[in-house]
Amino acid sequence: MEIKIRTAAPGQMKQKPTDESQLGFGGIFTDHFFIVEYTEGTGWHDASIEPYRPLPLDPAAMCLHYGQLIFEGMKAYRGKDNSIYLFRPDMNIARMNASAERLVMATIDPDLFKEGLTKLVLLEKDWIPRSSGTSLYIRPTMAATEKALGVHPSSEYLFYIILCPVGAYYPQGFSPTKIYVSEEFVRAVRGGVGYCKAAGNYAASLYAAEKAKKMGYTQVLWLDAVEKKYVEEVGTSNIFFLIDDELITPPLSGSILPGVTRESVIQMARHWGMTVSERPLSMDEILDAHAKGTIRDCFASGTAAIVSPVGQIYFKGKEYAINNGEIGELTKRLYNEILQIQYGEKDDPFGWRVKIA
Numbered sequence: 191m192e193i194k195i196r197t198a199a200p201g202q203m204k205q206k207p208t209d210e211s212q213l214g215f216g217g218i219f220t221d222h223f224f225i226v227e228y229t230e231g232t233g234w235h236d237a238s239i240e241p242y243r244p245l246p247l248d249p250a251a252m253c254l255h256y257g258q259l260i261f262e263g264m265k266a267y268r269g270k271d272n273s274i275y276l277f278r279p280d281m282n283i284a285r286m287n288a289s290a291e292r293l294v295m296a297t298i299d300p301d302l303f304k305e306g307l308t309k310l311v312l313l314e315k316d317w318i319p320r321s322s323g324t325s326l327y328i329r330p331t332m333a334a335t336e337k338a339l340g341v342h343p344s345s346e347y348l349f350y351i352i353l354c355p356v357g358a359y360y361p362q363g364f365s366p367t368k369i370y371v372s373e374e375f376v377r378a379v380r381g382g383v384g385y386c387k388a389a390g391n392y393a394a395s396l397y398a399a400e401k402a403k404k405m406g407y408t409q410v411l412w413l414d415a416v417e418k419k420y421v422e423e424v425g426t427s428n429i430f431f432l433i434d435d436e437l438i439t440p441p442l443s444g445s446i447l448p449g450v451t452r453e454s455v456i457q458m459a460r461h462w463g464m465t466v467s468e469r470p471l472s473m474d475e476i477l478d479a480h481a482k483g484t485i486r487d488c489f490a491s492g493t494a495a496i497v498s499p500v501g502q503i504y505f506k507g508k509e510y511a512i513n514n515g516e517i518g519e520l521t522k523r524l525y526n527e528i529l530q531i532q533y534g535e536k537d538d539p540f541g542w543r544v545k546i547a
């Protein structure tokens with residue numbers, strides 16, 4: 191399919207941010223977006239890159255009522271020599287389609303996704319910030335747009351990609367997070383849509399997250415919804431514990447988001463010769479290891495931060511310091527190695543990096 195490109199007139203272009211230390215996350219959008227429509231019977235049609243604009247959306251559009259709404263999160267990175275890289279984009283594209291299948295939405299041709307993404311990022315390349323740790327965040331989104339009430343899969347969808355220049359996650363260096371183990375509320379249940387980047391999952395997480403914030407914690411550590419015994423994820427990131435010499439992360443049981451960073455951490459740690467287990471990890475085992483002093487590291491993984499060290503865990507009225515509140519060596523090493531691969535500063539033995547310019 192041909193992607194039509196209609197660029198904004200020079201007078202329509204936005205002012206680019208000048209102070210990259212003030213970028214923050216998710217508040218600034220570039221001049222253009224990629225958009226393509228789906229109609230049952232016709233398939234995907236009318237792909238274009240156009241000036242960023244509001245969407246025409248009927249008040250009865252099904253995404254506004256029944257939640258067929260999915261998204262992805264990925265980044266474009268600028269190297270020191272001005273090369274532009276993506277990180278494992280095929281995994282995000284496959285995950286978008288896995289989410290689409292589970293929510294009975296239209297899947298998208300991976301080549302069209304990739305072409306739209308690449309052309310858009312290249313058109314907006316001057317928006318990719320330059321300072322260390324900054325990047326261009328990419329948000330592919332798909333929404334059900336059929337105008338109809340009544341619960342059934344929509345016959346029409348919009349797929350679009352918007353871009354945000356984002357600041358460095360750790361401008362002042364690593365800061366360990368305090369996490370709150372939620373016993374009352376759960377994020378997702380096996381058999382549900384926890385493995386999808388489906389909008390409703392995030393709405394469902396807000397209540398517990400607000401409660402944790404009011405109590406002074408950064409994130410919620412979610413437990414499994416059935417026994418409330420095993421750790422699942424932290425906030426919108428995957429979780430890892432290094433206990434003795436075993437790096438442990440929960441298995442992809444259906445309620446956990448299969449993070450691209452999670453998979454990269456697992457591969458990299460195995461490449462270094464570490465023992466990595468994808469297995470159930472209970473709070474009992476964690477508290478036991480804490481009592482024995484064998485928790486050597488704990489971190490969350492995700493595209494936004496790469497890895498984020500956990501300094502403290504709150505569970506059943508008690509606080510447990512991890513590794514005496516110090517940032518683990520493994521967290522630091524993973525952060526540096528993955529970041530250097532993403533920014534083209536190091537060989538990429540895994541073939542993760544995709545150079546687009």
Ligand SMILES: *Cc1c(COP(=O)(O)O)cnc(C)c1O
Pocket residue numbers: 263387423425426427428447448449450451452491492493494
């Ligand atoms: C996006 C996300 C992650 C992390 O996935 P990455 O691909 O590593 O960014 C983990 N958990 C949840 C719930 C998420 O939404």
